[in-house]
Amino acid sequence: MxxxxxxxxxxxxxxxxxxxxxxxxxxxxxxxxxxxxxxxxxxxxxxxxxxxxxxxxxxxxxxxxxxxxxxxxxxxxxxxxxxxxxxxxxxxxxxxxxxxxxxxxxxxxxxxxxxxxxxxxxxxxxxxxxxxxxxxxxxxxxxxxxxxxxxxxxxxxxxxxxxxxxxxxxxxxxxxxxxxxxxYYLPEYPADLHGGDHALAKALRERMIDSVRAHRPDKDMTWGCFLSGGTDSSSITSILASDGQVKTCSIGFEEAGYDELEFARIASRACGAEPYTERVDRDRALDMLDTVIQAYDQPFGNASAVPTLACAQLGQQLGMTVMLGGDGGDEIFGGNERYAKDKLMERFYRLPAPLKALGVAIGNAVGGGSNWTLNRVRNYTRRGAMPNPDRFYQDDAFASEYYEALLTPAFRAQVDRDASLDYMRQTYAEGGPVDPLNQIMRLDLAMAIAQNDLVKVHRACRHHGVAARFPYLDKALVAFCGRLPADAKLRGTQKRWLFKQAMVGILPTDILKKPKQGFGLPIAVWMKEPGPMQTRVRQVLLDERTQARGWIEPAFVSRLVEMHMAGGADHSAALWQLLVLELWMRKYFDARSAVH
CATH class of the missing domain: 3.60.20 (Glutamine Phosphoribosylpyrophosphate, subunit 1, domain 1)
Incomplete structure (x- = not known):
C-alpha cells in the first residue's frame, strides 16, 4: 500500500x-x-x-x-x-x-x-x-x-x-x-576541476541552465518564481524566461535600504517576465505575526519569514501551485558577504602566535569606545584570533554572549552553555577537512540552508498551498560546484566570481554589480517608531505571563527594549526572536497544557 x-x-x-x-x-x-x-x-x-x-x-x-x-x-x-x-x-x-x-x-x-x-x-x-x-x-x-x-x-x-x-x-x-x-548524503568538495576561467564559466553556465530547466514545472501547472532582484532569483527567472513566459512575485518595503523592487523590475524587464509586486508596511507585518505563529510548527525567529509568507500568498492569489526560489545560491557559488570577511580573518588567524597576540592586544586597546572604525579593528582581531567554526559562530551567539544576563538561573541549570557552539563544531567537522572556504560553505548548507532557509520557505509556501522548488540545491549542481576550486567562488574578496562570468549575457549588468541585500524585514526601523509594533513588543515581552515562564531575565529584556526604542544599539533581531518564541509557546504549549 x-x-x-x-x-x-x-x-x-x-x-x-x-x-x-x-x-x-x-x-x-x-x-x-x-x-x-x-x-x-x-x-x-x-x-x-x-x-x-x-x-x-x-x-x-x-x-x-x-x-x-x-x-x-x-x-x-x-x-x-x-x-x-x-x-x-x-x-x-x-x-x-x-x-x-x-x-x-x-x-x-x-x-x-x-x-x-x-x-x-x-x-x-x-x-x-x-x-x-x-x-x-x-x-x-x-x-x-x-x-x-x-x-x-x-x-x-x-x-x-x-x-x-x-x-x-x-x-x-x-x-x-x-x-x-x-x-546517506553530505556535500563533497574534491575541488578537482582545473582549466581556464572561460572553460569553467562555460561549464558552470551549462549546469545551471540544466538544473533550472529540470526544475521547471510541467505544462499543466500554474507556476512562478520568487524574485527578490538578487542574482540567484534573477538568474533563475531569466533562464526560464528564455523558454517562455514567466510570472514573478516580489515583495518590497517603503524603508530605504530594505526595498529591492527596483532591481526586481530591472530583472523582469531584461528577460520579459510578467512581474507582480506588493509592499509590506509596518501594520501588515504586525498583522502577519500571528500568521508566522500559525504557519511554523516550531518557534522560528527569522523575521524574513514575513516577506516570504507575503510572497507565497501573492503566488497563491495568482493561482500558482509551484514557486521556484534561489535558495542555496550563495552557499554553492560563494555569495555571502561573510565569506570575504572570513577570508581576511583567516589570514590573521594564520599569523605566528606572537604577532597574533600583539594584534589582539592592540585591538583591545583601541576598541571599546564610540569610534566605529576602531571597534571594527577590535572585532577583526578578536574574531580573527579564533579558529572556525568558533569565529563563524559569533554571528549566531546571542544567548551565548549574554548568557548570565539573559537567562535565569533556573534555565541555565538545565542547559549546556557550550551546546550551540558544539553543535556547530560537530556540523563543521562532518565530511572531513577541506579548503577553508568550502568548509564554511558546507557549514552554511547544513545550517543556514537546511535548518533555516528551507524551513522558512517550505512552511510559508505550505501555509498558502504552494509547493517550493530550489534549482540551485539540485544535488548534481551542488556536486559540480564542490569540484570547483575555491578561488573560482571567491577570488580575492570578489564574491561569486565564476558565477558572474557564467551569467554574462543572462543577467543585466545592474544585477551582476548590485551589492548583496538579502530578504530582510525593516523591523529595526518599525520597532523604534511609536505605534502598534512597538506597543506589541512591550505588551508581550514585559508581560507578567512572559516573566512567569521563568526563562528570560525580565530586567535584561526591559533594557534591550528601552535601548532599542531609544535609538541605541540595534536589538531588533533578538527582540523579534523573543517575541515569536513567547507567542508560539502560548498558542501551542500553554493552551494544550491548560486542557490536559
Whole structure:
C-alpha cells in the first residue's frame, strides 16, 4: 500500500495508536500497514523527459508504478538517487514492527518522530504529535537555547523534549527499541576541476541552465518564481524566461535600504517576465505575526519569514501551485558577504602566535569606545584570533554572549552553555577537512540552508498551498560546484566570481554589480517608531505571563527594549526572536497544557 500525500501525514504504531488517529482531522492518518510495504510518501522527483512531456512525477505514483510491475522498491537503497524533494515512511525492514523514514538531501520536507510508552510514530508536522500517546508537553530547554542563538531549532532537537526531527539526507529506522539513523548524503568538495576561467564559466553556465530547466514545472501547472532582484532569483527567472513566459512575485518595503523592487523590475524587464509586486508596511507585518505563529510548527525567529509568507500568498492569489526560489545560491557559488570577511580573518588567524597576540592586544586597546572604525579593528582581531567554526559562530551567539544576563538561573541549570557552539563544531567537522572556504560553505548548507532557509520557505509556501522548488540545491549542481576550486567562488574578496562570468549575457549588468541585500524585514526601523509594533513588543515581552515562564531575565529584556526604542544599539533581531518564541509557546504549549 502506498499513500500519496500532498498535505501532512502521520504513521503510528501502538495499542492506542488507532484510537488517537481516529480523533484527528485534516490530514492522512495511517496505522500499521502490512510489513514490507510503503506506508506514506510526500514530494515529487525528476524523472527526465517522457513521451507525454512530463518530467516530474509524484513520488507515490512512481512507487505505485513499480509495485504494479511486481517490484517492491527498496526505498532505503534508491532514495539517494532521487532528484527532488521528498519525505517517505516505509513499514518493515529488518524488524517487522518498525518504520523506515527517509528525508531528501537537504531535508526540505521535514519528518518528526517519537518512541515512548509502547508507541512510536512519524509525522510531517510536529504539532500533530503533541497529543500522541505518551508524549509530554514539556519544552526541551536545550532546543530553546539553540533557538536563542540560531533563530531556529536545528535537527534532531525540537521544541518538545519527547519529539525529534529526522536529519536531512538521512534514513531512520524507528521501533520500540529506539532509533537508528544513517546519513546517506553530505556535500563533497574534491575541488578537482582545473582549466581556464572561460572553460569553467562555460561549464558552470551549462549546469545551471540544466538544473533550472529540470526544475521547471510541467505544462499543466500554474507556476512562478520568487524574485527578490538578487542574482540567484534573477538568474533563475531569466533562464526560464528564455523558454517562455514567466510570472514573478516580489515583495518590497517603503524603508530605504530594505526595498529591492527596483532591481526586481530591472530583472523582469531584461528577460520579459510578467512581474507582480506588493509592499509590506509596518501594520501588515504586525498583522502577519500571528500568521508566522500559525504557519511554523516550531518557534522560528527569522523575521524574513514575513516577506516570504507575503510572497507565497501573492503566488497563491495568482493561482500558482509551484514557486521556484534561489535558495542555496550563495552557499554553492560563494555569495555571502561573510565569506570575504572570513577570508581576511583567516589570514590573521594564520599569523605566528606572537604577532597574533600583539594584534589582539592592540585591538583591545583601541576598541571599546564610540569610534566605529576602531571597534571594527577590535572585532577583526578578536574574531580573527579564533579558529572556525568558533569565529563563524559569533554571528549566531546571542544567548551565548549574554548568557548570565539573559537567562535565569533556573534555565541555565538545565542547559549546556557550550551546546550551540558544539553543535556547530560537530556540523563543521562532518565530511572531513577541506579548503577553508568550502568548509564554511558546507557549514552554511547544513545550517543556514537546511535548518533555516528551507524551513522558512517550505512552511510559508505550505501555509498558502504552494509547493517550493530550489534549482540551485539540485544535488548534481551542488556536486559540480564542490569540484570547483575555491578561488573560482571567491577570488580575492570578489564574491561569486565564476558565477558572474557564467551569467554574462543572462543577467543585466545592474544585477551582476548590485551589492548583496538579502530578504530582510525593516523591523529595526518599525520597532523604534511609536505605534502598534512597538506597543506589541512591550505588551508581550514585559508581560507578567512572559516573566512567569521563568526563562528570560525580565530586567535584561526591559533594557534591550528601552535601548532599542531609544535609538541605541540595534536589538531588533533578538527582540523579534523573543517575541515569536513567547507567542508560539502560548498558542501551542500553554493552551494544550491548560486542557490536559
Amino acid at each position: 502506498t499513500v500519496a500525500v500532498t498535505g501532512d501525514f502521520i504513521v503510528a504504531y501502538g495499542p492506542r495508536a488507532q484510537a488517537w488517529l481516529d480523533g484527528l482531522e485534516g490530514f492522512q492518518p495511517l496505522a500499521g500497514p502490512a510489513p514490507g510495504t510503503i506506508a506514506a510518501v510526500r514530494g515529487d522527483v525528476h524523472r527526465g523527459q517522457t513521451a507525454a512531456g512530463t518530467r516530474w512525477v509524484a513520488l507515490a505514483d512512481l512507487i505505485e508504478g513499480q509495485l504494479e510491475d511486481g517490484a517492491q522498491p527498496a526505498i532505503e537503497a534508491v532514495a539517494s538517487q532521487w532528484r527532488g524533494r521528498f519525505a517517505q515512511v516505509a513499514w518493515g525492514g529488518a524488524a517487522e514492527e518498525a518504520f523506515l523514514a527517509t528525508t531528501d538531501h537537504f531535508g526540505s520536507l521535514p519528518l518528526y518522530w517519537y518512541a515512548r510508552d509502547g508507541h512510536f510514530a512519524i509525522a510531517t508536522d510536529l504539532r500533530l504529535l503533541l497529543d500522541a500517546p505518551g508524549v509530554r508537553r514539556q519544552p526541551d530547554l536545550q532546543a530553546v537555547y539553540h533557538y536563542l542563538n540560531f533563530a531556529c531549532i536545528p535537527a534532531p532537537l525540537t521544541i518538545c523534549a519527547d519529539i525529534r526531527r529526522v536529519m536531512p539526507g538521512t534514513r531512520l529506522q524507528l521501533s520500540l527499541q529506539g532509533a537508528h539513523a544513517d546519513r
